[in-house]
Each structure stands twice: as C-alpha cells, then as structure tokens.
Amino acid sequence: MKPGRFLSFEGIDGAGKSSHIEWLAGWLRERGREVLVTREPGGTELAERLRELVLHQPMDALTEALLVFAARRDHLATQIEPALARGSVVLCDRFTDATFAYQGAGRGFDLGVLATLETWVQQGRQPDLTLWFDLAPATAAARRAAVRAPDRFESQDQAFFERVRAGYARRAADDPARFAIVDASATPEAVRRQIETTLDARGPW
Numbered sequence: 001m002k003p004g005r006f007l008s009f010e011g012i013d014g015a016g017k018s019s020h021i022e023w024l025a026g027w028l029r030e031r032g033r034e035v036l037v038t039r040e041p042g043g044t045e046l047a048e049r050l051r052e053l054v055l056h057q058p059m060d061a062l063t064e065a066l067l068v069f070a071a072r073r074d075h076l077a078t079q080i081e082p083a084l085a086r087g088s089v090v091l092c093d094r095f096t097d098a099t100f101a102y103q104g105a106g107r108g109f110d111l112g113v114l115a116t117l118e119t120w121v122q123q124g125r126q127p128d129l130t131l132w133f134d135l136a137p138a139t140a141a142a143r144r145a146a147v148r149a150p151d152r153f154e155s156q157d158q159a160f161f162e163r164v165r166a167g168y169a170r171r172a173a174d175d176p177a178r179f180a181i182v183d184a185s186a187t188p189e190a191v192r193r194q195i196e197t198t199l200d201a202r203g204p205w
C-alpha cells in the first residue's frame with residue numbers, strides 16, 4: 001500500500017482553490033490513488049455545523065479561533081487520520097495556515113495562543129504539501145463579486161485581505177519545505193500546469 005499523503009490548499013477568498021481541487025483529485029485518481037476531497041472549517045457533520053456559525057454568526061476572535069480548532073479536531077480524528085491510515089491522498093481546502101492568516105494576521109489574534117492550540121489539536125500532524133494560491137486582494141475581490149454574496153470574511157475590506165495575504169507569506173517563509181507558491185493570477189490552464197509541475201517534483205504518486 002502506498003502511504004497516505006496530506007495536501008492543503010490555501011489562499012485568500014476567491015484565489016481559485018476550490019476550482020482546482022476537483023481537477024487535482026481526477027489527476028490523482030488517474031494515477032490509481034484513492035482521494036478524499038474535504039474542506040475546513042467542515043468535512044464532518046459537526047464541523048459543518050460549526051462552519052455555519054463561523055461564517056455567519058457575529059463573534060470575537062477568540063471564539064472564532066476556538067470554533068475553527070474544535071471543527072479541525074473532529075475533522076482530523078474522524079476523517080483525515082483514518083483516510084491517511086488507509087493510504088488515501090487527502091485534499092483539504094484550507095487547514096491551520098488559514099487560522100494563522102485569518103484569525104492571527106487578519107484579526108490580530110495572539111499567534112502564541114494559536115500555536116498552542118495547533119499543538120494540542122494536531123498532535124504533530126501537518127500537511128505534507130501546502131499549495132498557497134497567492135493573488136492580489138483586488139483581483140480576488142473582483143472574482144468573488146462576479147459569483148456570490150459575501151459571508152463574514154468575504155465582506156471584510158481590502159486591508160484585511162492584505163494582512164491575511166501577509167500572514168500566509170509568513171507561514172510560507174517559516175516552512176518553505178512544506179509550501180509551494182502558486183501564482184493564482186495566471187489563467188486556469190497555467191495554474192493547473194504549476195500544480196502539475198509541483199506534484200511531479202514531489203512524486204511518485
């Protein structure tokens with residue numbers, strides 16, 4: 001059995017993560033891999049209920065951080081860890097880098113507290129590879145406006161998304177071996193080529 005692999009997709013809202021996850025799932029299945037496509041907050045019945053609250057209910061930054069980590073704990077224990085144990089590739093639309101970027105850099109919440117929660121909740125588990133879809137906030141906002149009504153995060157101003165983007169840049173600089181930076185301003189075809197090149201370099205799959 002091939003070992004399980006854990007890939008996360010990160011970036012500001014509208015960067016193009018969701019558009020490319022299903023394509024990558026097909027690419028991996030063609031190579032014989034079992035794939036779990038999932039997302040955070042979410043991925044379990046409980047975590048999806050917490051997601052509804054986080055995206056739509058007013059709350060302070062500590063409550064937000066505790067809820068995303070509670071959702072993550074349930075998701076890891078009941079979905080991600082069992083999938084990795086049976087040799088699947090897990091494609092997760094956001095993981096803990098989003099907490100450092102949104103609650104930490106975006107909201108200004110204490111990074112030390114987030115690091116403690118990360119240790120408790122994940123027990124050392126980190127993605128094997130994180131694809132950071134990097135895009136200017138103005139371009140992402142234009143893409144979002146064309147397709148959907150904003151939630152609590154998407155209705156934040158451009159300065160918030162500049163801070164979130166800087167938060168991702170710090171996480172990437174702190175762990176360059178895990179991160180691959182995708183130029184998300186490219187055409188969808190060019191984005192797919194960047195992902196394929198990254199995966200080819202990290203294979204075999």
Ligand SMILES: Nc1ncnc2c1ncn2[C@@H]1O[C@H](COP(=O)(O)OP(=O)(O)OP(=O)(O)O)[C@@H](O)[C@H]1O
Binds near residue numbers: 144
């Ligand atoms: N490379 C691209 N060029 C132009 N438009 C794109 C590109 N990638 C995605 N889009 C479009 O941008 C919009 C947002 O994409 P998508 O929903 O995949 O982003 P996302 O990063 O998953 O956002 P969110 O995190 O808010 O769910 C969609 O309408 C999608 O078709």
Ligand SMILES: Cc1cn([C@H]2C[C@H](O)[C@@H](COP(=O)(O)O)O2)c(=O)[nH]c1=O
Binds near residue numbers: 098102154
């Ligand atoms: C995991 C995680 C997510 N968020 C925010 C980021 C997004 O605005 C939403 C999720 O929406 P998406 O359409 O699925 O991208 O939640 C966050 O603030 N903190 C987190 O840890």
